[in-house]
Amino acid sequence: MNTQLPTFLRPTAVPLLCLTLAVLLAACARTEVTRLDPDEQVDLTDRWNATDSRLVSEAMIEDMLTFPWIDRFRSENPDRERPRVIIQSVRNRSHEHIPVDTFINDLRRELIRAGRVDFVSGGAEREDLREERRDQEFYADEETRAQMGRELGADYALTGTINSFVDRLDGTRATFYQVDLKLVDLESNVEVWNGQKQIQKVMQRARRGF
Numbered sequence: 089m090n091t092q093l094p095t096f097l098r099p100t101a102v103p104l105l106c107l108t109l110a111v112l113l114a115a116c117a118r119t120e121v122t123r124l125d126p127d128e129q130v131d132l133t134d135r136w137n138a139t140d141s142r143l144v145s146e147a148m149i150e151d152m153l154t155f156p157w158i159d160r161f162r163s164e165n166p167d168r169e170r171p172r173v174i175i176q177s178v179r180n181r182s183h184e185h186i187p188v189d190t191f192i193n194d195l196r197r198e199l200i201r202a203g204r205v206d207f208v209s210g211g212a213e214r215e216d217l218r219e220e221r222r223d224q225e226f227y228a229d230e231e232t233r234a235q236m237g238r239e240l241g242a243d244y245a246l247t248g249t250i251n252s253f254v255d256r257l258d259g260t261r262a263t264f265y266q267v268d269l270k271l272v273d274l275e276s277n278v279e280v281w282n283g284q285k286q287i288q289k290v291m292q293r294a295r296r297g298f
Contacts, residue, residue: 134263134289135263136250136252141191144287145191145194145198146194148195148285150198152271152281152283153202153204155280155281158171158204161243170205171206171243172205172207172208172240173199173242173243173244173246173271174208174210174242174244174246175245175246175247176211177247178191178247178248178250179248180249181251182250182252183252184252186250188250195246206240220234221233221234241274242274243274243275244272244273245274246270247269247270247272249267250266250267251265251267251268252264252266259293260292260293262291263290263291264286265288266284266286267287268282269282
């Protein structure tokens with residue numbers, strides 16, 4: 089009786105077989121990268137993403153500029169064509185890490201694009217600008233240096249929060265985001281606009297068949 093093992097099962101052939109399988113698996117697991125338009129909506133999960141940030145900022149700034157506060161300001165200040173707005177803070181109170189700075193930049197971009205208000209820098213950015221002016225006092229030519237004490241104060245401050253709620257059942261997860269923003273008159277503390285935008289996403293995990 090011939091008990092000789094097949095060639096591919098012989099001890100000397102096992103390492104070669106393992107190497108061949110590893111190469112084949114590596115070839116099948118190639119990573120592919122696809123370049124997309126930045127404005128194209130991409131949802132890989134139910135988490136907050138760049139599309140959410142852009143869509144919420146566009147909708148809320150559009151709503152804010154339709155309220156009567158801007159016309160009232162112009163009637164009370166005939167020498168001023170545009171009120172000045174500062175984004176004071178937007179706090180993330182959601183269940184996940186959200187890059188708030190990106191959302192603030194989207195809000196700022198929409199404000200500037202609208203052309204109906206002047207945007208005033210604040211926070212760390214304002215401090216950096218003040219430090220630059222202090223440096224110019226010592227190092228820049230007198231005719232070209234930016235003058236101290238020439239800042240324009242803001243008329244209104246924009247603040248807000250990002251909240252979330254997550255509900256789960258079996259393999260389905262629903263995530264609800266709510267963004268609340270308000271615009272306040274800095275002189276009188278009167279709230280002249282209050283906006284709200286909600287986003288709801290549902291993600292279902294694929295079931296594995298046997």
